[in-house]
Amino acid sequence: MSDALLPLSVFVPLLAGVCVFLSGGGARSPVALSGVLLSLAISLLLVMAVGSQGTLDHALAGWEPPLGIRLHADGLAALMILLTAVVGALVSLHAVGQFAGKSEIANRFWTLWLLLWGSLNALFLSADLFNVYVTLELVTLAAIPLVLLAGSRQSVSASLNYLLLALFGSLLYLGGVALIYGMTGTLDLQLIGERLPAGGWPVGVATALIVAGLLVKAAIVPFHFWLPPAHGGAPAPVSALLSALVVKAAVYLLLRLWAGPLQLPLSAPWVAQLLGALGAAAIILGSIQAMRQPRLKLVVAYSTVAQLGYILLFFPLAVASAWQGAVYHGLAHGVAKAALFLAAGNMLYHLGHDRVAELRGMGRPLALSLGAFAIASVSIMGLPPSGGFIAKWLLLQSALEQGLWWIVATVLVGGLLAAGYVFRVMRYAFMEAHAGPSVDRAPTPAQPLMVWSALTLAVLSIVLGFTARPLLTLLGEIPLGGG
């Protein structure tokens, strides 16, 4: 019966979201908080079940594929569910503080966030190409209203651009799915792997459409322009959720498809090189942009554009250690980025602005949040002993083994550039000033929950440097040869 955990981990958060919607409660709503706790519990149970039993499958409605839809939990899915649960729970704590006293916005936040949680779990567990399309739309349509919660003019145009791009991306994806269904007569990931012709125009076009659609959704250069305004303009807990989890969903699917039905077309040398090159471009361009941003949250948002690139470096490498490195990078970045956004949000909350150049003298009033920012930055820069270091080390190792020097160079330069944009912030923040940081209004100190959740996430990003062994064991072997 443990396979019933799969649908439960989708529907516990979803129905909790529905309950919050019905209850209309505010920031400290017991319904919302128990929903978060239940969702966390069911996710952890699922991860433990995968840890002890290996992969889990659940044929929905009792119909085996190709007729029905299959849910599938393997190490990769379990790690993403774990990331969602841990980051989500801590961000929820932050949200309790952030939205205190704002009953209506808080209710919308909890409703949408719990629905998003269920949608993300649905996406990670789906083993059906069309169902993935539905879950992608679910994730997008939960994420965009969350951006809108900020209520500002910028957030409206950011939401609109986000929506247009996201719709465009998922329709390209759906076009590819249509062709694949035409060729194989099935939507099940495993069956597609068995039936897909080895080559030919239709396979090529289908792969191109699917990959292009997912790249648009993942905000990979050159489709990245919608991400910074959307992520930078949203309330801090939302930015954290979007940057840590939502953009990962599309990249996750690229890895999932490589590991499953599309391994052959995605391993074609020029496709792999192209994806790797896009990743490298994202790392360099995103980091340079991050260095030039006047506002702290935009620095962090462009850093997301850059950090997503590392996962794409997997494709030209395509060996076991690169697989582990790419997935671990997803985890490490998720935790660290959530910490960065929450810490940046605390500063914004305190000062009423987040203009980098005016942060001087902030060390004292915001010591803990700044500390969280600094600690999480260690992981973003890829310095030991952090999760980011493990991930980059694994990527570097496999690049060195294969003599792919341009990847080695990209990873090293990316680390230096990350140090550049992080230290730029630090320099201003730790600079002594006579009068403390400039403020736009009377300072409102962040609540303890907001500070400690950011700090906990930051510490976790370092802890990830020591937990590589159990987590990579959970991930399991690199899936080669389909299936």
Place this chain on the structure above:
Amino acid sequence: MTLPGVALLLTGLLFYLAGTVGLLRFPDVYSRLHAITKADNVGLGLLCLGIALLSSSWGIAALLALVWLLAIGAATVGCHLIARHSLLERQRGRRE
């Protein structure tokens, strides 16, 4: 039943054609409305009658009659509202 059915269909299409030409060529809202509602209602009626003959089933004929009645009703109300709106606009224009 085929020949009269097809003949009715063709005549119906002629009415549609006339209505469309009227819509495009007539000078103002009222005469355009006149052309399109009158001609198209008759055209639709003839089409329905033609299809009913071709299908030679009473059930389908009854359904088609219902379709025609509802379409006429909708066209009447729509035409009335458009004409009224246009008249009110014109009166307002004159007053200003």
Place this chain on the structure above:
Amino acid sequence: MIVVDTLAALILVVLAWRCLLLTDLFRSIVLFIVFGLLMALAWARLDAPDLALAEAAIGAGLLGVLLLGTWRAMGSPDGDHRQPGRALQVIAAGGGMVLAVLVGIALHQLPVSEQAAGALALERLDEAATQQPVTAVLLNFRSYDTLLEMGVLLMALLGTWLARVPLMESLSGDDASRGTELLPVALRVFVPVMLLVGAYLIWAGTHSPGGAFQGGAVLAAAGVLLALAGRLRGDTGDSLPLRMLLVLGLTVFSLAGLLLIPLQGAFMAYPPTLIYPVMLIVEYSLAVSIAITLVLLYTGSRGLRRGPA
């Protein structure tokens, strides 16, 4: 009949072309509505009556009214004369052509699969307690997709609420709909007929083209008609009963699935004796939620109240 198909396909493309290239916004919208209607015709020609129904009711009908309403709410702008840069135009034209050619070649050369899921679905219709293949796929074989789709509807509505620009709250009834004798009579005839057709379509989904989406869309169309005539007004607050109706489909569908897990061992699997009643209940609750969501997506308001008769 090849002539009809060729003509339909050609007009579709020309309409889309004109719709996307005109600078006049109003004309673009009207062309888009016509495009939707022609799409419905194409669906009918392609043996997809379910889609023809859905497209006509939701795609062309509801979306059309919403587009026109939005155009008016924006102050009836005549269009947009900003021109993108020459380089962007070249990229767009080149990219569009490459995309079209690639998809065209792929569709043309697509090998036919021997063992399609659809063939299996057609074979095993009896086990799904329905004679209508599309309903069987939507509500049984792939019911999970349909369930998640209800989440999409709910979140689109939440997003619309957060945008805070209702279409119908501020709109005072149109001049032309006031003080005319004909409109109340028409409403008295049309609204009951539409409700009847909607309810029939939902039920019909079990054996012929129709189902929760088509029926729900027709019910929503009746609601939109009432809203247009001023009988139904947007309201500024949402009430608990309304919220319950909005999530009725999602809740009933997922609870039916979850509660029967111990019995059948799989999510959303129903015992053979219960399939038909469960499916009927699910269809009607889905349709109610769909109808109300669509009406609210149209009005953009938080709630609904009766307008002056």
Place this chain on the structure above:
Amino acid sequence: MMAGLDVYALAAAALIGLGFFGLIVQMHPLKRLLAVNVLGNGVFLALIVIARRLPGGPDPVPHAMVLTGIVIAVSATAFGLALVRRQARDEEGDDE
């Protein structure tokens, strides 16, 4: 059969290309929403063209996929239109 099928396949490909073109060259958000919808209809048409090739009747699976897709597209578009209205209202506030 084959010829009819090809016509709609061509139309599907053309609509996808046109939608892409429109999405990029149009500046007005409402027009870009229309472009995305045209693209979507192209994809849906491709699915139905594929569904027709199943011997023994149209394949219900792509039909169900398109029905789901239409509802998703319409609800996302409705949300998009609300955002367009909001943007227009914000800009109006600037002018005054």
